[in-house]
Amino acid sequence: MKTYNRQTVFEGLVIDIEEMQVEVGSRGRHTFQIIRHPGGAAVLPVHGDGSVSLIRQLRPAAAAMLLEIPAGRLGPEEDPRECAVRELLEETGIRAERLTPLGMIHSSPGVFDEVIHLFAAEGITPGQAQPEDDEEIEVLRLPLAEALRMALDGRISDAKTLAALLRWDLLSRCENSSHD
Numbered sequence: 001m002k003t004y005n006r007q008t009v010f011e012g013l014v015i016d017i018e019e020m021q022v023e024v025g026s027r028g029r030h031t032f033q034i035i036r037h038p039g040g041a042a043v044l045p046v047h048g049d050g051s052v053s054l055i056r057q058l059r060p061a062a063a064a065m066l067l068e069i070p071a072g073r074l075g076p077e078e079d080p081r082e083c084a085v086r087e088l089l090e091e092t093g094i095r096a097e098r099l100t101p102l103g104m105i106h107s108s109p110g111v112f113d114e115v116i117h118l119f120a121a122e123g124i125t126p127g128q129a130q131p132e133d134d135e136e137i138e139v140l141r142l143p144l145a146e147a148l149r150m151a152l153d154g155r156i157s158d159a160k161t162l163a164a165l166l167r168w169d170l171l172s173r174c175e176n177s178s179h180d
Helices: 080-092 144-153 159-178
Strands: 003-011 016-025 030-035 042-046 052-061 064-068 071-073 093-105 115-125 140-143
Touching: 003 064, 003 093, 016 093, 042 080, 042 093, 042 159, 052 144, 052 159, 064 159, 071 080, 080 093, 080 115, 115 159, 140 144, 144 159
Parallel strands: 042 115
Antiparallel strands: 003 016, 016 030, 042 071, 052 064, 052 140, 093 115
């Protein structure tokens, strides 16, 4: 990809916006604006009985309380696994014996460069949440099947949560079928 005339047109608290000209094959140069974000990590807590914990919190951009998995922004040079552990503890109070990688997603690649690293937390121990000052979080524990129904009917609309639930369900099914 050939780019020209790159410039930052906005620097914010969480994101920056960069504008550039991009050579699009034989179609010439076109202007693109890209939202630059440091990326994040998100984690699906899976209890020993197979149930999962989700959090409900206010998302002003969506003007709604959304049901999602614990997640947070990566700090400079922070390992995604460390970020997942930090956010899990902070938002739910849960500690995990192990994290299983569930891959990564591009949250909205048409405009965002954000990459979110997904994990499942297993061998979990509940504890006291330590939310940040701007977070009011409710932790909900529910059967995985119910969370999947909520994903199917739209009660869960958060992309990272949908991806983590789907990938965990598929991983569990694949592991179970290999034991048959």
